[in-house]
Amino acid sequence: MAGLANFSPFEINTSHLAYALLGAYIALFMMVSLFIKERLYIGEAVTSTIFGIIIGPYVGAVIDPRKFGGENGNNAEEETINELILEVTRVVLALGVFAIGVELPRRYVKRHWKSLFFLLCPIMAFGWVISAAFIYALIPGLDYIGSLTIAATLTPTDPILAAAVIGGKFAEQHIPAHIKHIIACESGCNDGAAFPFLYIGIYLLLSPMDTPYAVEEWFLITWLYEVALGIFLGALIGYGARKLMKFCESRNLIDRQSFVAQYVSLTLLCIGIALILGSDDLLASFSCGTAFAWDGFFNKATEESNFSSIVDLLFNSVCFIFIGALVPFDQFNDPTLGGITNWRLVIIALCILIVKRIPPMLALYKWMPDIKTFREALFAGYFGPIGVGAVFISALATIQLPHPEGQPANQAELVAVTIQPIVFFLVLCSTFVHGLSIPFFSLSRRVGTTLNAQAGSLESFSKEDSRETSKDDQGGTRNVQSWIEGSNLITERPINNNSNEDDIDVQVHEVDIGKRGNTSDIIDNMENEFKDVGGSVGKEYEALKRAEYEVKLKQDIEKATQSKKKVVLHVHHKPGTRDWINSKFLGRRNSESTVEASRSNSSSSNDKGKQTSD
Structure with missing residues (x-):
């Protein structure tokens, strides 16, 4: 002992x-x-x-x-x-x-x-x-x-x-x-x-x-040697690495894991060579990355990484x-x-x-x-x-x-x-x-949205900085319930008593669908939100795969636009989540909210300041 x-x-x-x-x-x-x-x-x-x-x-x-x-705990x-x-x-x-x-x-x-x-x-x-x-x-x-x-x-x-x-x-x-x-x-x-x-x-x-x-000294050393040489050196390394990688990939000499490792290896290579030569290592690294991915080959090869x-x-x-x-x-x-x-x-x-x-x-x-x-x-x-x-x-x-x-x-x-x-x-x-x-x-927008909701309206600002307000509630009984934060999908009013259980209820803002046809962004937003809050996407879509879901949703939106009817998506929020609390705070008696937005006629797409209509 x-x-x-x-x-x-x-x-x-x-x-x-x-x-x-x-x-x-x-x-x-x-x-x-x-x-x-x-x-x-x-x-x-x-x-x-x-x-x-x-x-x-x-x-x-x-x-x-x-x-x-330092020594002995000193600086x-x-x-x-x-x-x-x-x-x-x-x-x-x-x-x-x-x-x-x-x-x-x-x-x-x-x-x-x-x-x-x-x-x-x-x-x-x-x-x-x-x-x-x-x-x-x-x-x-x-x-x-x-x-x-x-x-x-x-x-x-x-x-x-x-x-x-x-x-x-x-x-x-x-x-x-x-x-x-x-x-x-x-x-x-x-x-x-x-x-x-x-x-x-x-x-x-x-x-x-x-x-x-x-x-x-400033002109000859800093500009001509450090800056110009750094850019040229980085571009040369990036170009050579891209050509070599494409050659190795065509001969099946490189695996996918080694593709993504080039991020670190080429960066360290640029730093080392630039410092040895006394040139600008940061410009060398940026120009190397730009030249390396110049034709999009590297991005395509590593897009899932x-x-x-x-x-x-x-x-x-x-x-x-x-x-x-x-x-x-x-x-x-x-x-x-x-x-x-x-x-x-x-x-x-x-x-x-x-x-x-x-x-x-x-x-x-x-x-x-x-x-x-x-x-x-x-x-x-x-x-x-x-x-x-x-x-x-x-x-x-x-x-x-x-x-x-x-x-x-x-x-x-x-x-x-x-x-x-x-x-x-x-x-x-x-x-x-x-x-x-x-x-x-985001907080200021949320507070402003809550105040507008209590006053009977909800405004959503699109990426085009246009203000699009839905006029779904012709009877004047609009009751805003909740919204999907960070996206162009909004909750405008509760499910009315005349709605059909099989309604697919979405309305997507005109600026996203009408102008760009960008359905995939909307689907990404919806899927992420449903995954986060544990909600369902409706009976008809719940079991569909992503590709089928995208095609069907796009078809439904087009049909609704042609017939001037709205498409409905019922969102059931998980109790205790932020959206469930928002729906409670804004006056709902249950945990169900309805997301509504509509693609308006083409005439409204040319007038950003006007309100959309079904």
Whole structure:
């Protein structure tokens, strides 16, 4: 027994705690991910950031990433911390932009270059200059060159946060595909495209007395070598990998599992080669993904695989937990850092989030083919999240700039110590503002719909931004019961006493069926809702397969349109579900609701503002 006296099996340290907490969080998040992402419309970025803050040094004090690599529980060297931040965010960003390049429609960049040009040149440049102006005006210690350097980190649209927000169920239902594609493409490009904005500031800070030399270095090294070589290198790797994969597939040399593994392998290949050559690794990864899926072959081969989504979810969750734990709350009110205070940061955040993109987008959208309306321009202008990319670029800038031993002696040293507090504050604000925009928008619509329902009407806004109101209730006894949230199917009134049990009761909005013939989207929405609430699709359709169901539903809608009769679908909500509660709240005496919407005559399809009729 004496040998067990010194037995101590526990090894509790930061790394082991990090493994356990990360695993526990991701496992629990996956358990309720459907509810959080599809019901509350909150992505993993928001919840992961909150969890990171909770376990970080300022709340739970369980994990402090700044002590990784330190000795005896002390903080690591500043350079070590920034190297860690740089490499963690680099891998996450490269995977994200590669996935964006792969998942864009075939030849997208070639066919939509004009809109992309406006987003990456005038709009991005305006955001850079105006952000620098706000920082310069509110942080008294910084000059305009230093402010431009910090603003370069805040300029690009973050691909990770953008994908987390526009990739959910609500976005699929309410954001047009062309808007999602152009925002995704822009976010894939502009993290790498931000390098020239960053390096002109760095070169001018490091060579304040030799501006011509700084500009020459910026043009020759940053533009011609890093940016141009990065694009060419990535495109070459992607093109070669696509040709090689098609050859191997034609010879039956590659299996389906190896197809999807190319997401990670090609991303790492691009990162490695680009860094060895000293070029822009993020632009290389995006151009590699774009060239790799240029003809749609890879997308077709992997269309049934969810591998990229799984990888993105895991890496994004870990990255935002890491960022949440890194947030330097104590530096948000430290006047010794160039005059940084809480109120100054709040004003900077408000000004940048509002003014950085919206004014130039509204001014230029008429020249951008992918931005078709004022409301689309307003959304695209508002939606410019600041996230992982800003943290990556700020770490890169801090490594490039000299770090002071004591108080900063010049602008380069002052930027080195002030850039991360400003960037982390803006990232925190943007994560919550943009990450929670859709939940708040959904809640406001739900509250407005409830109020309208109690007043005797229910309005539904289509993807075409048209207002379509049904006039089914000619007798004036409309009694709205419930609705299928996030879709264009609405519940207008209870089943009347004259309805037949065999009625198939659906009405689908004219904008979806009459204009586009897009029956499959409606069926997807219906099937998902029925699966979630445990309802039935009616006796006649309950046992049919998907293909038969689609054909029959389309035929029924066409017959109803020709005969000017409505098609009816009875939905029986499972007791205790949200829709069942909604139906109770809105006055139903039982758990049955009726979904009604009708395809109106062709004349109403030309008049978006008019009401539809049976």
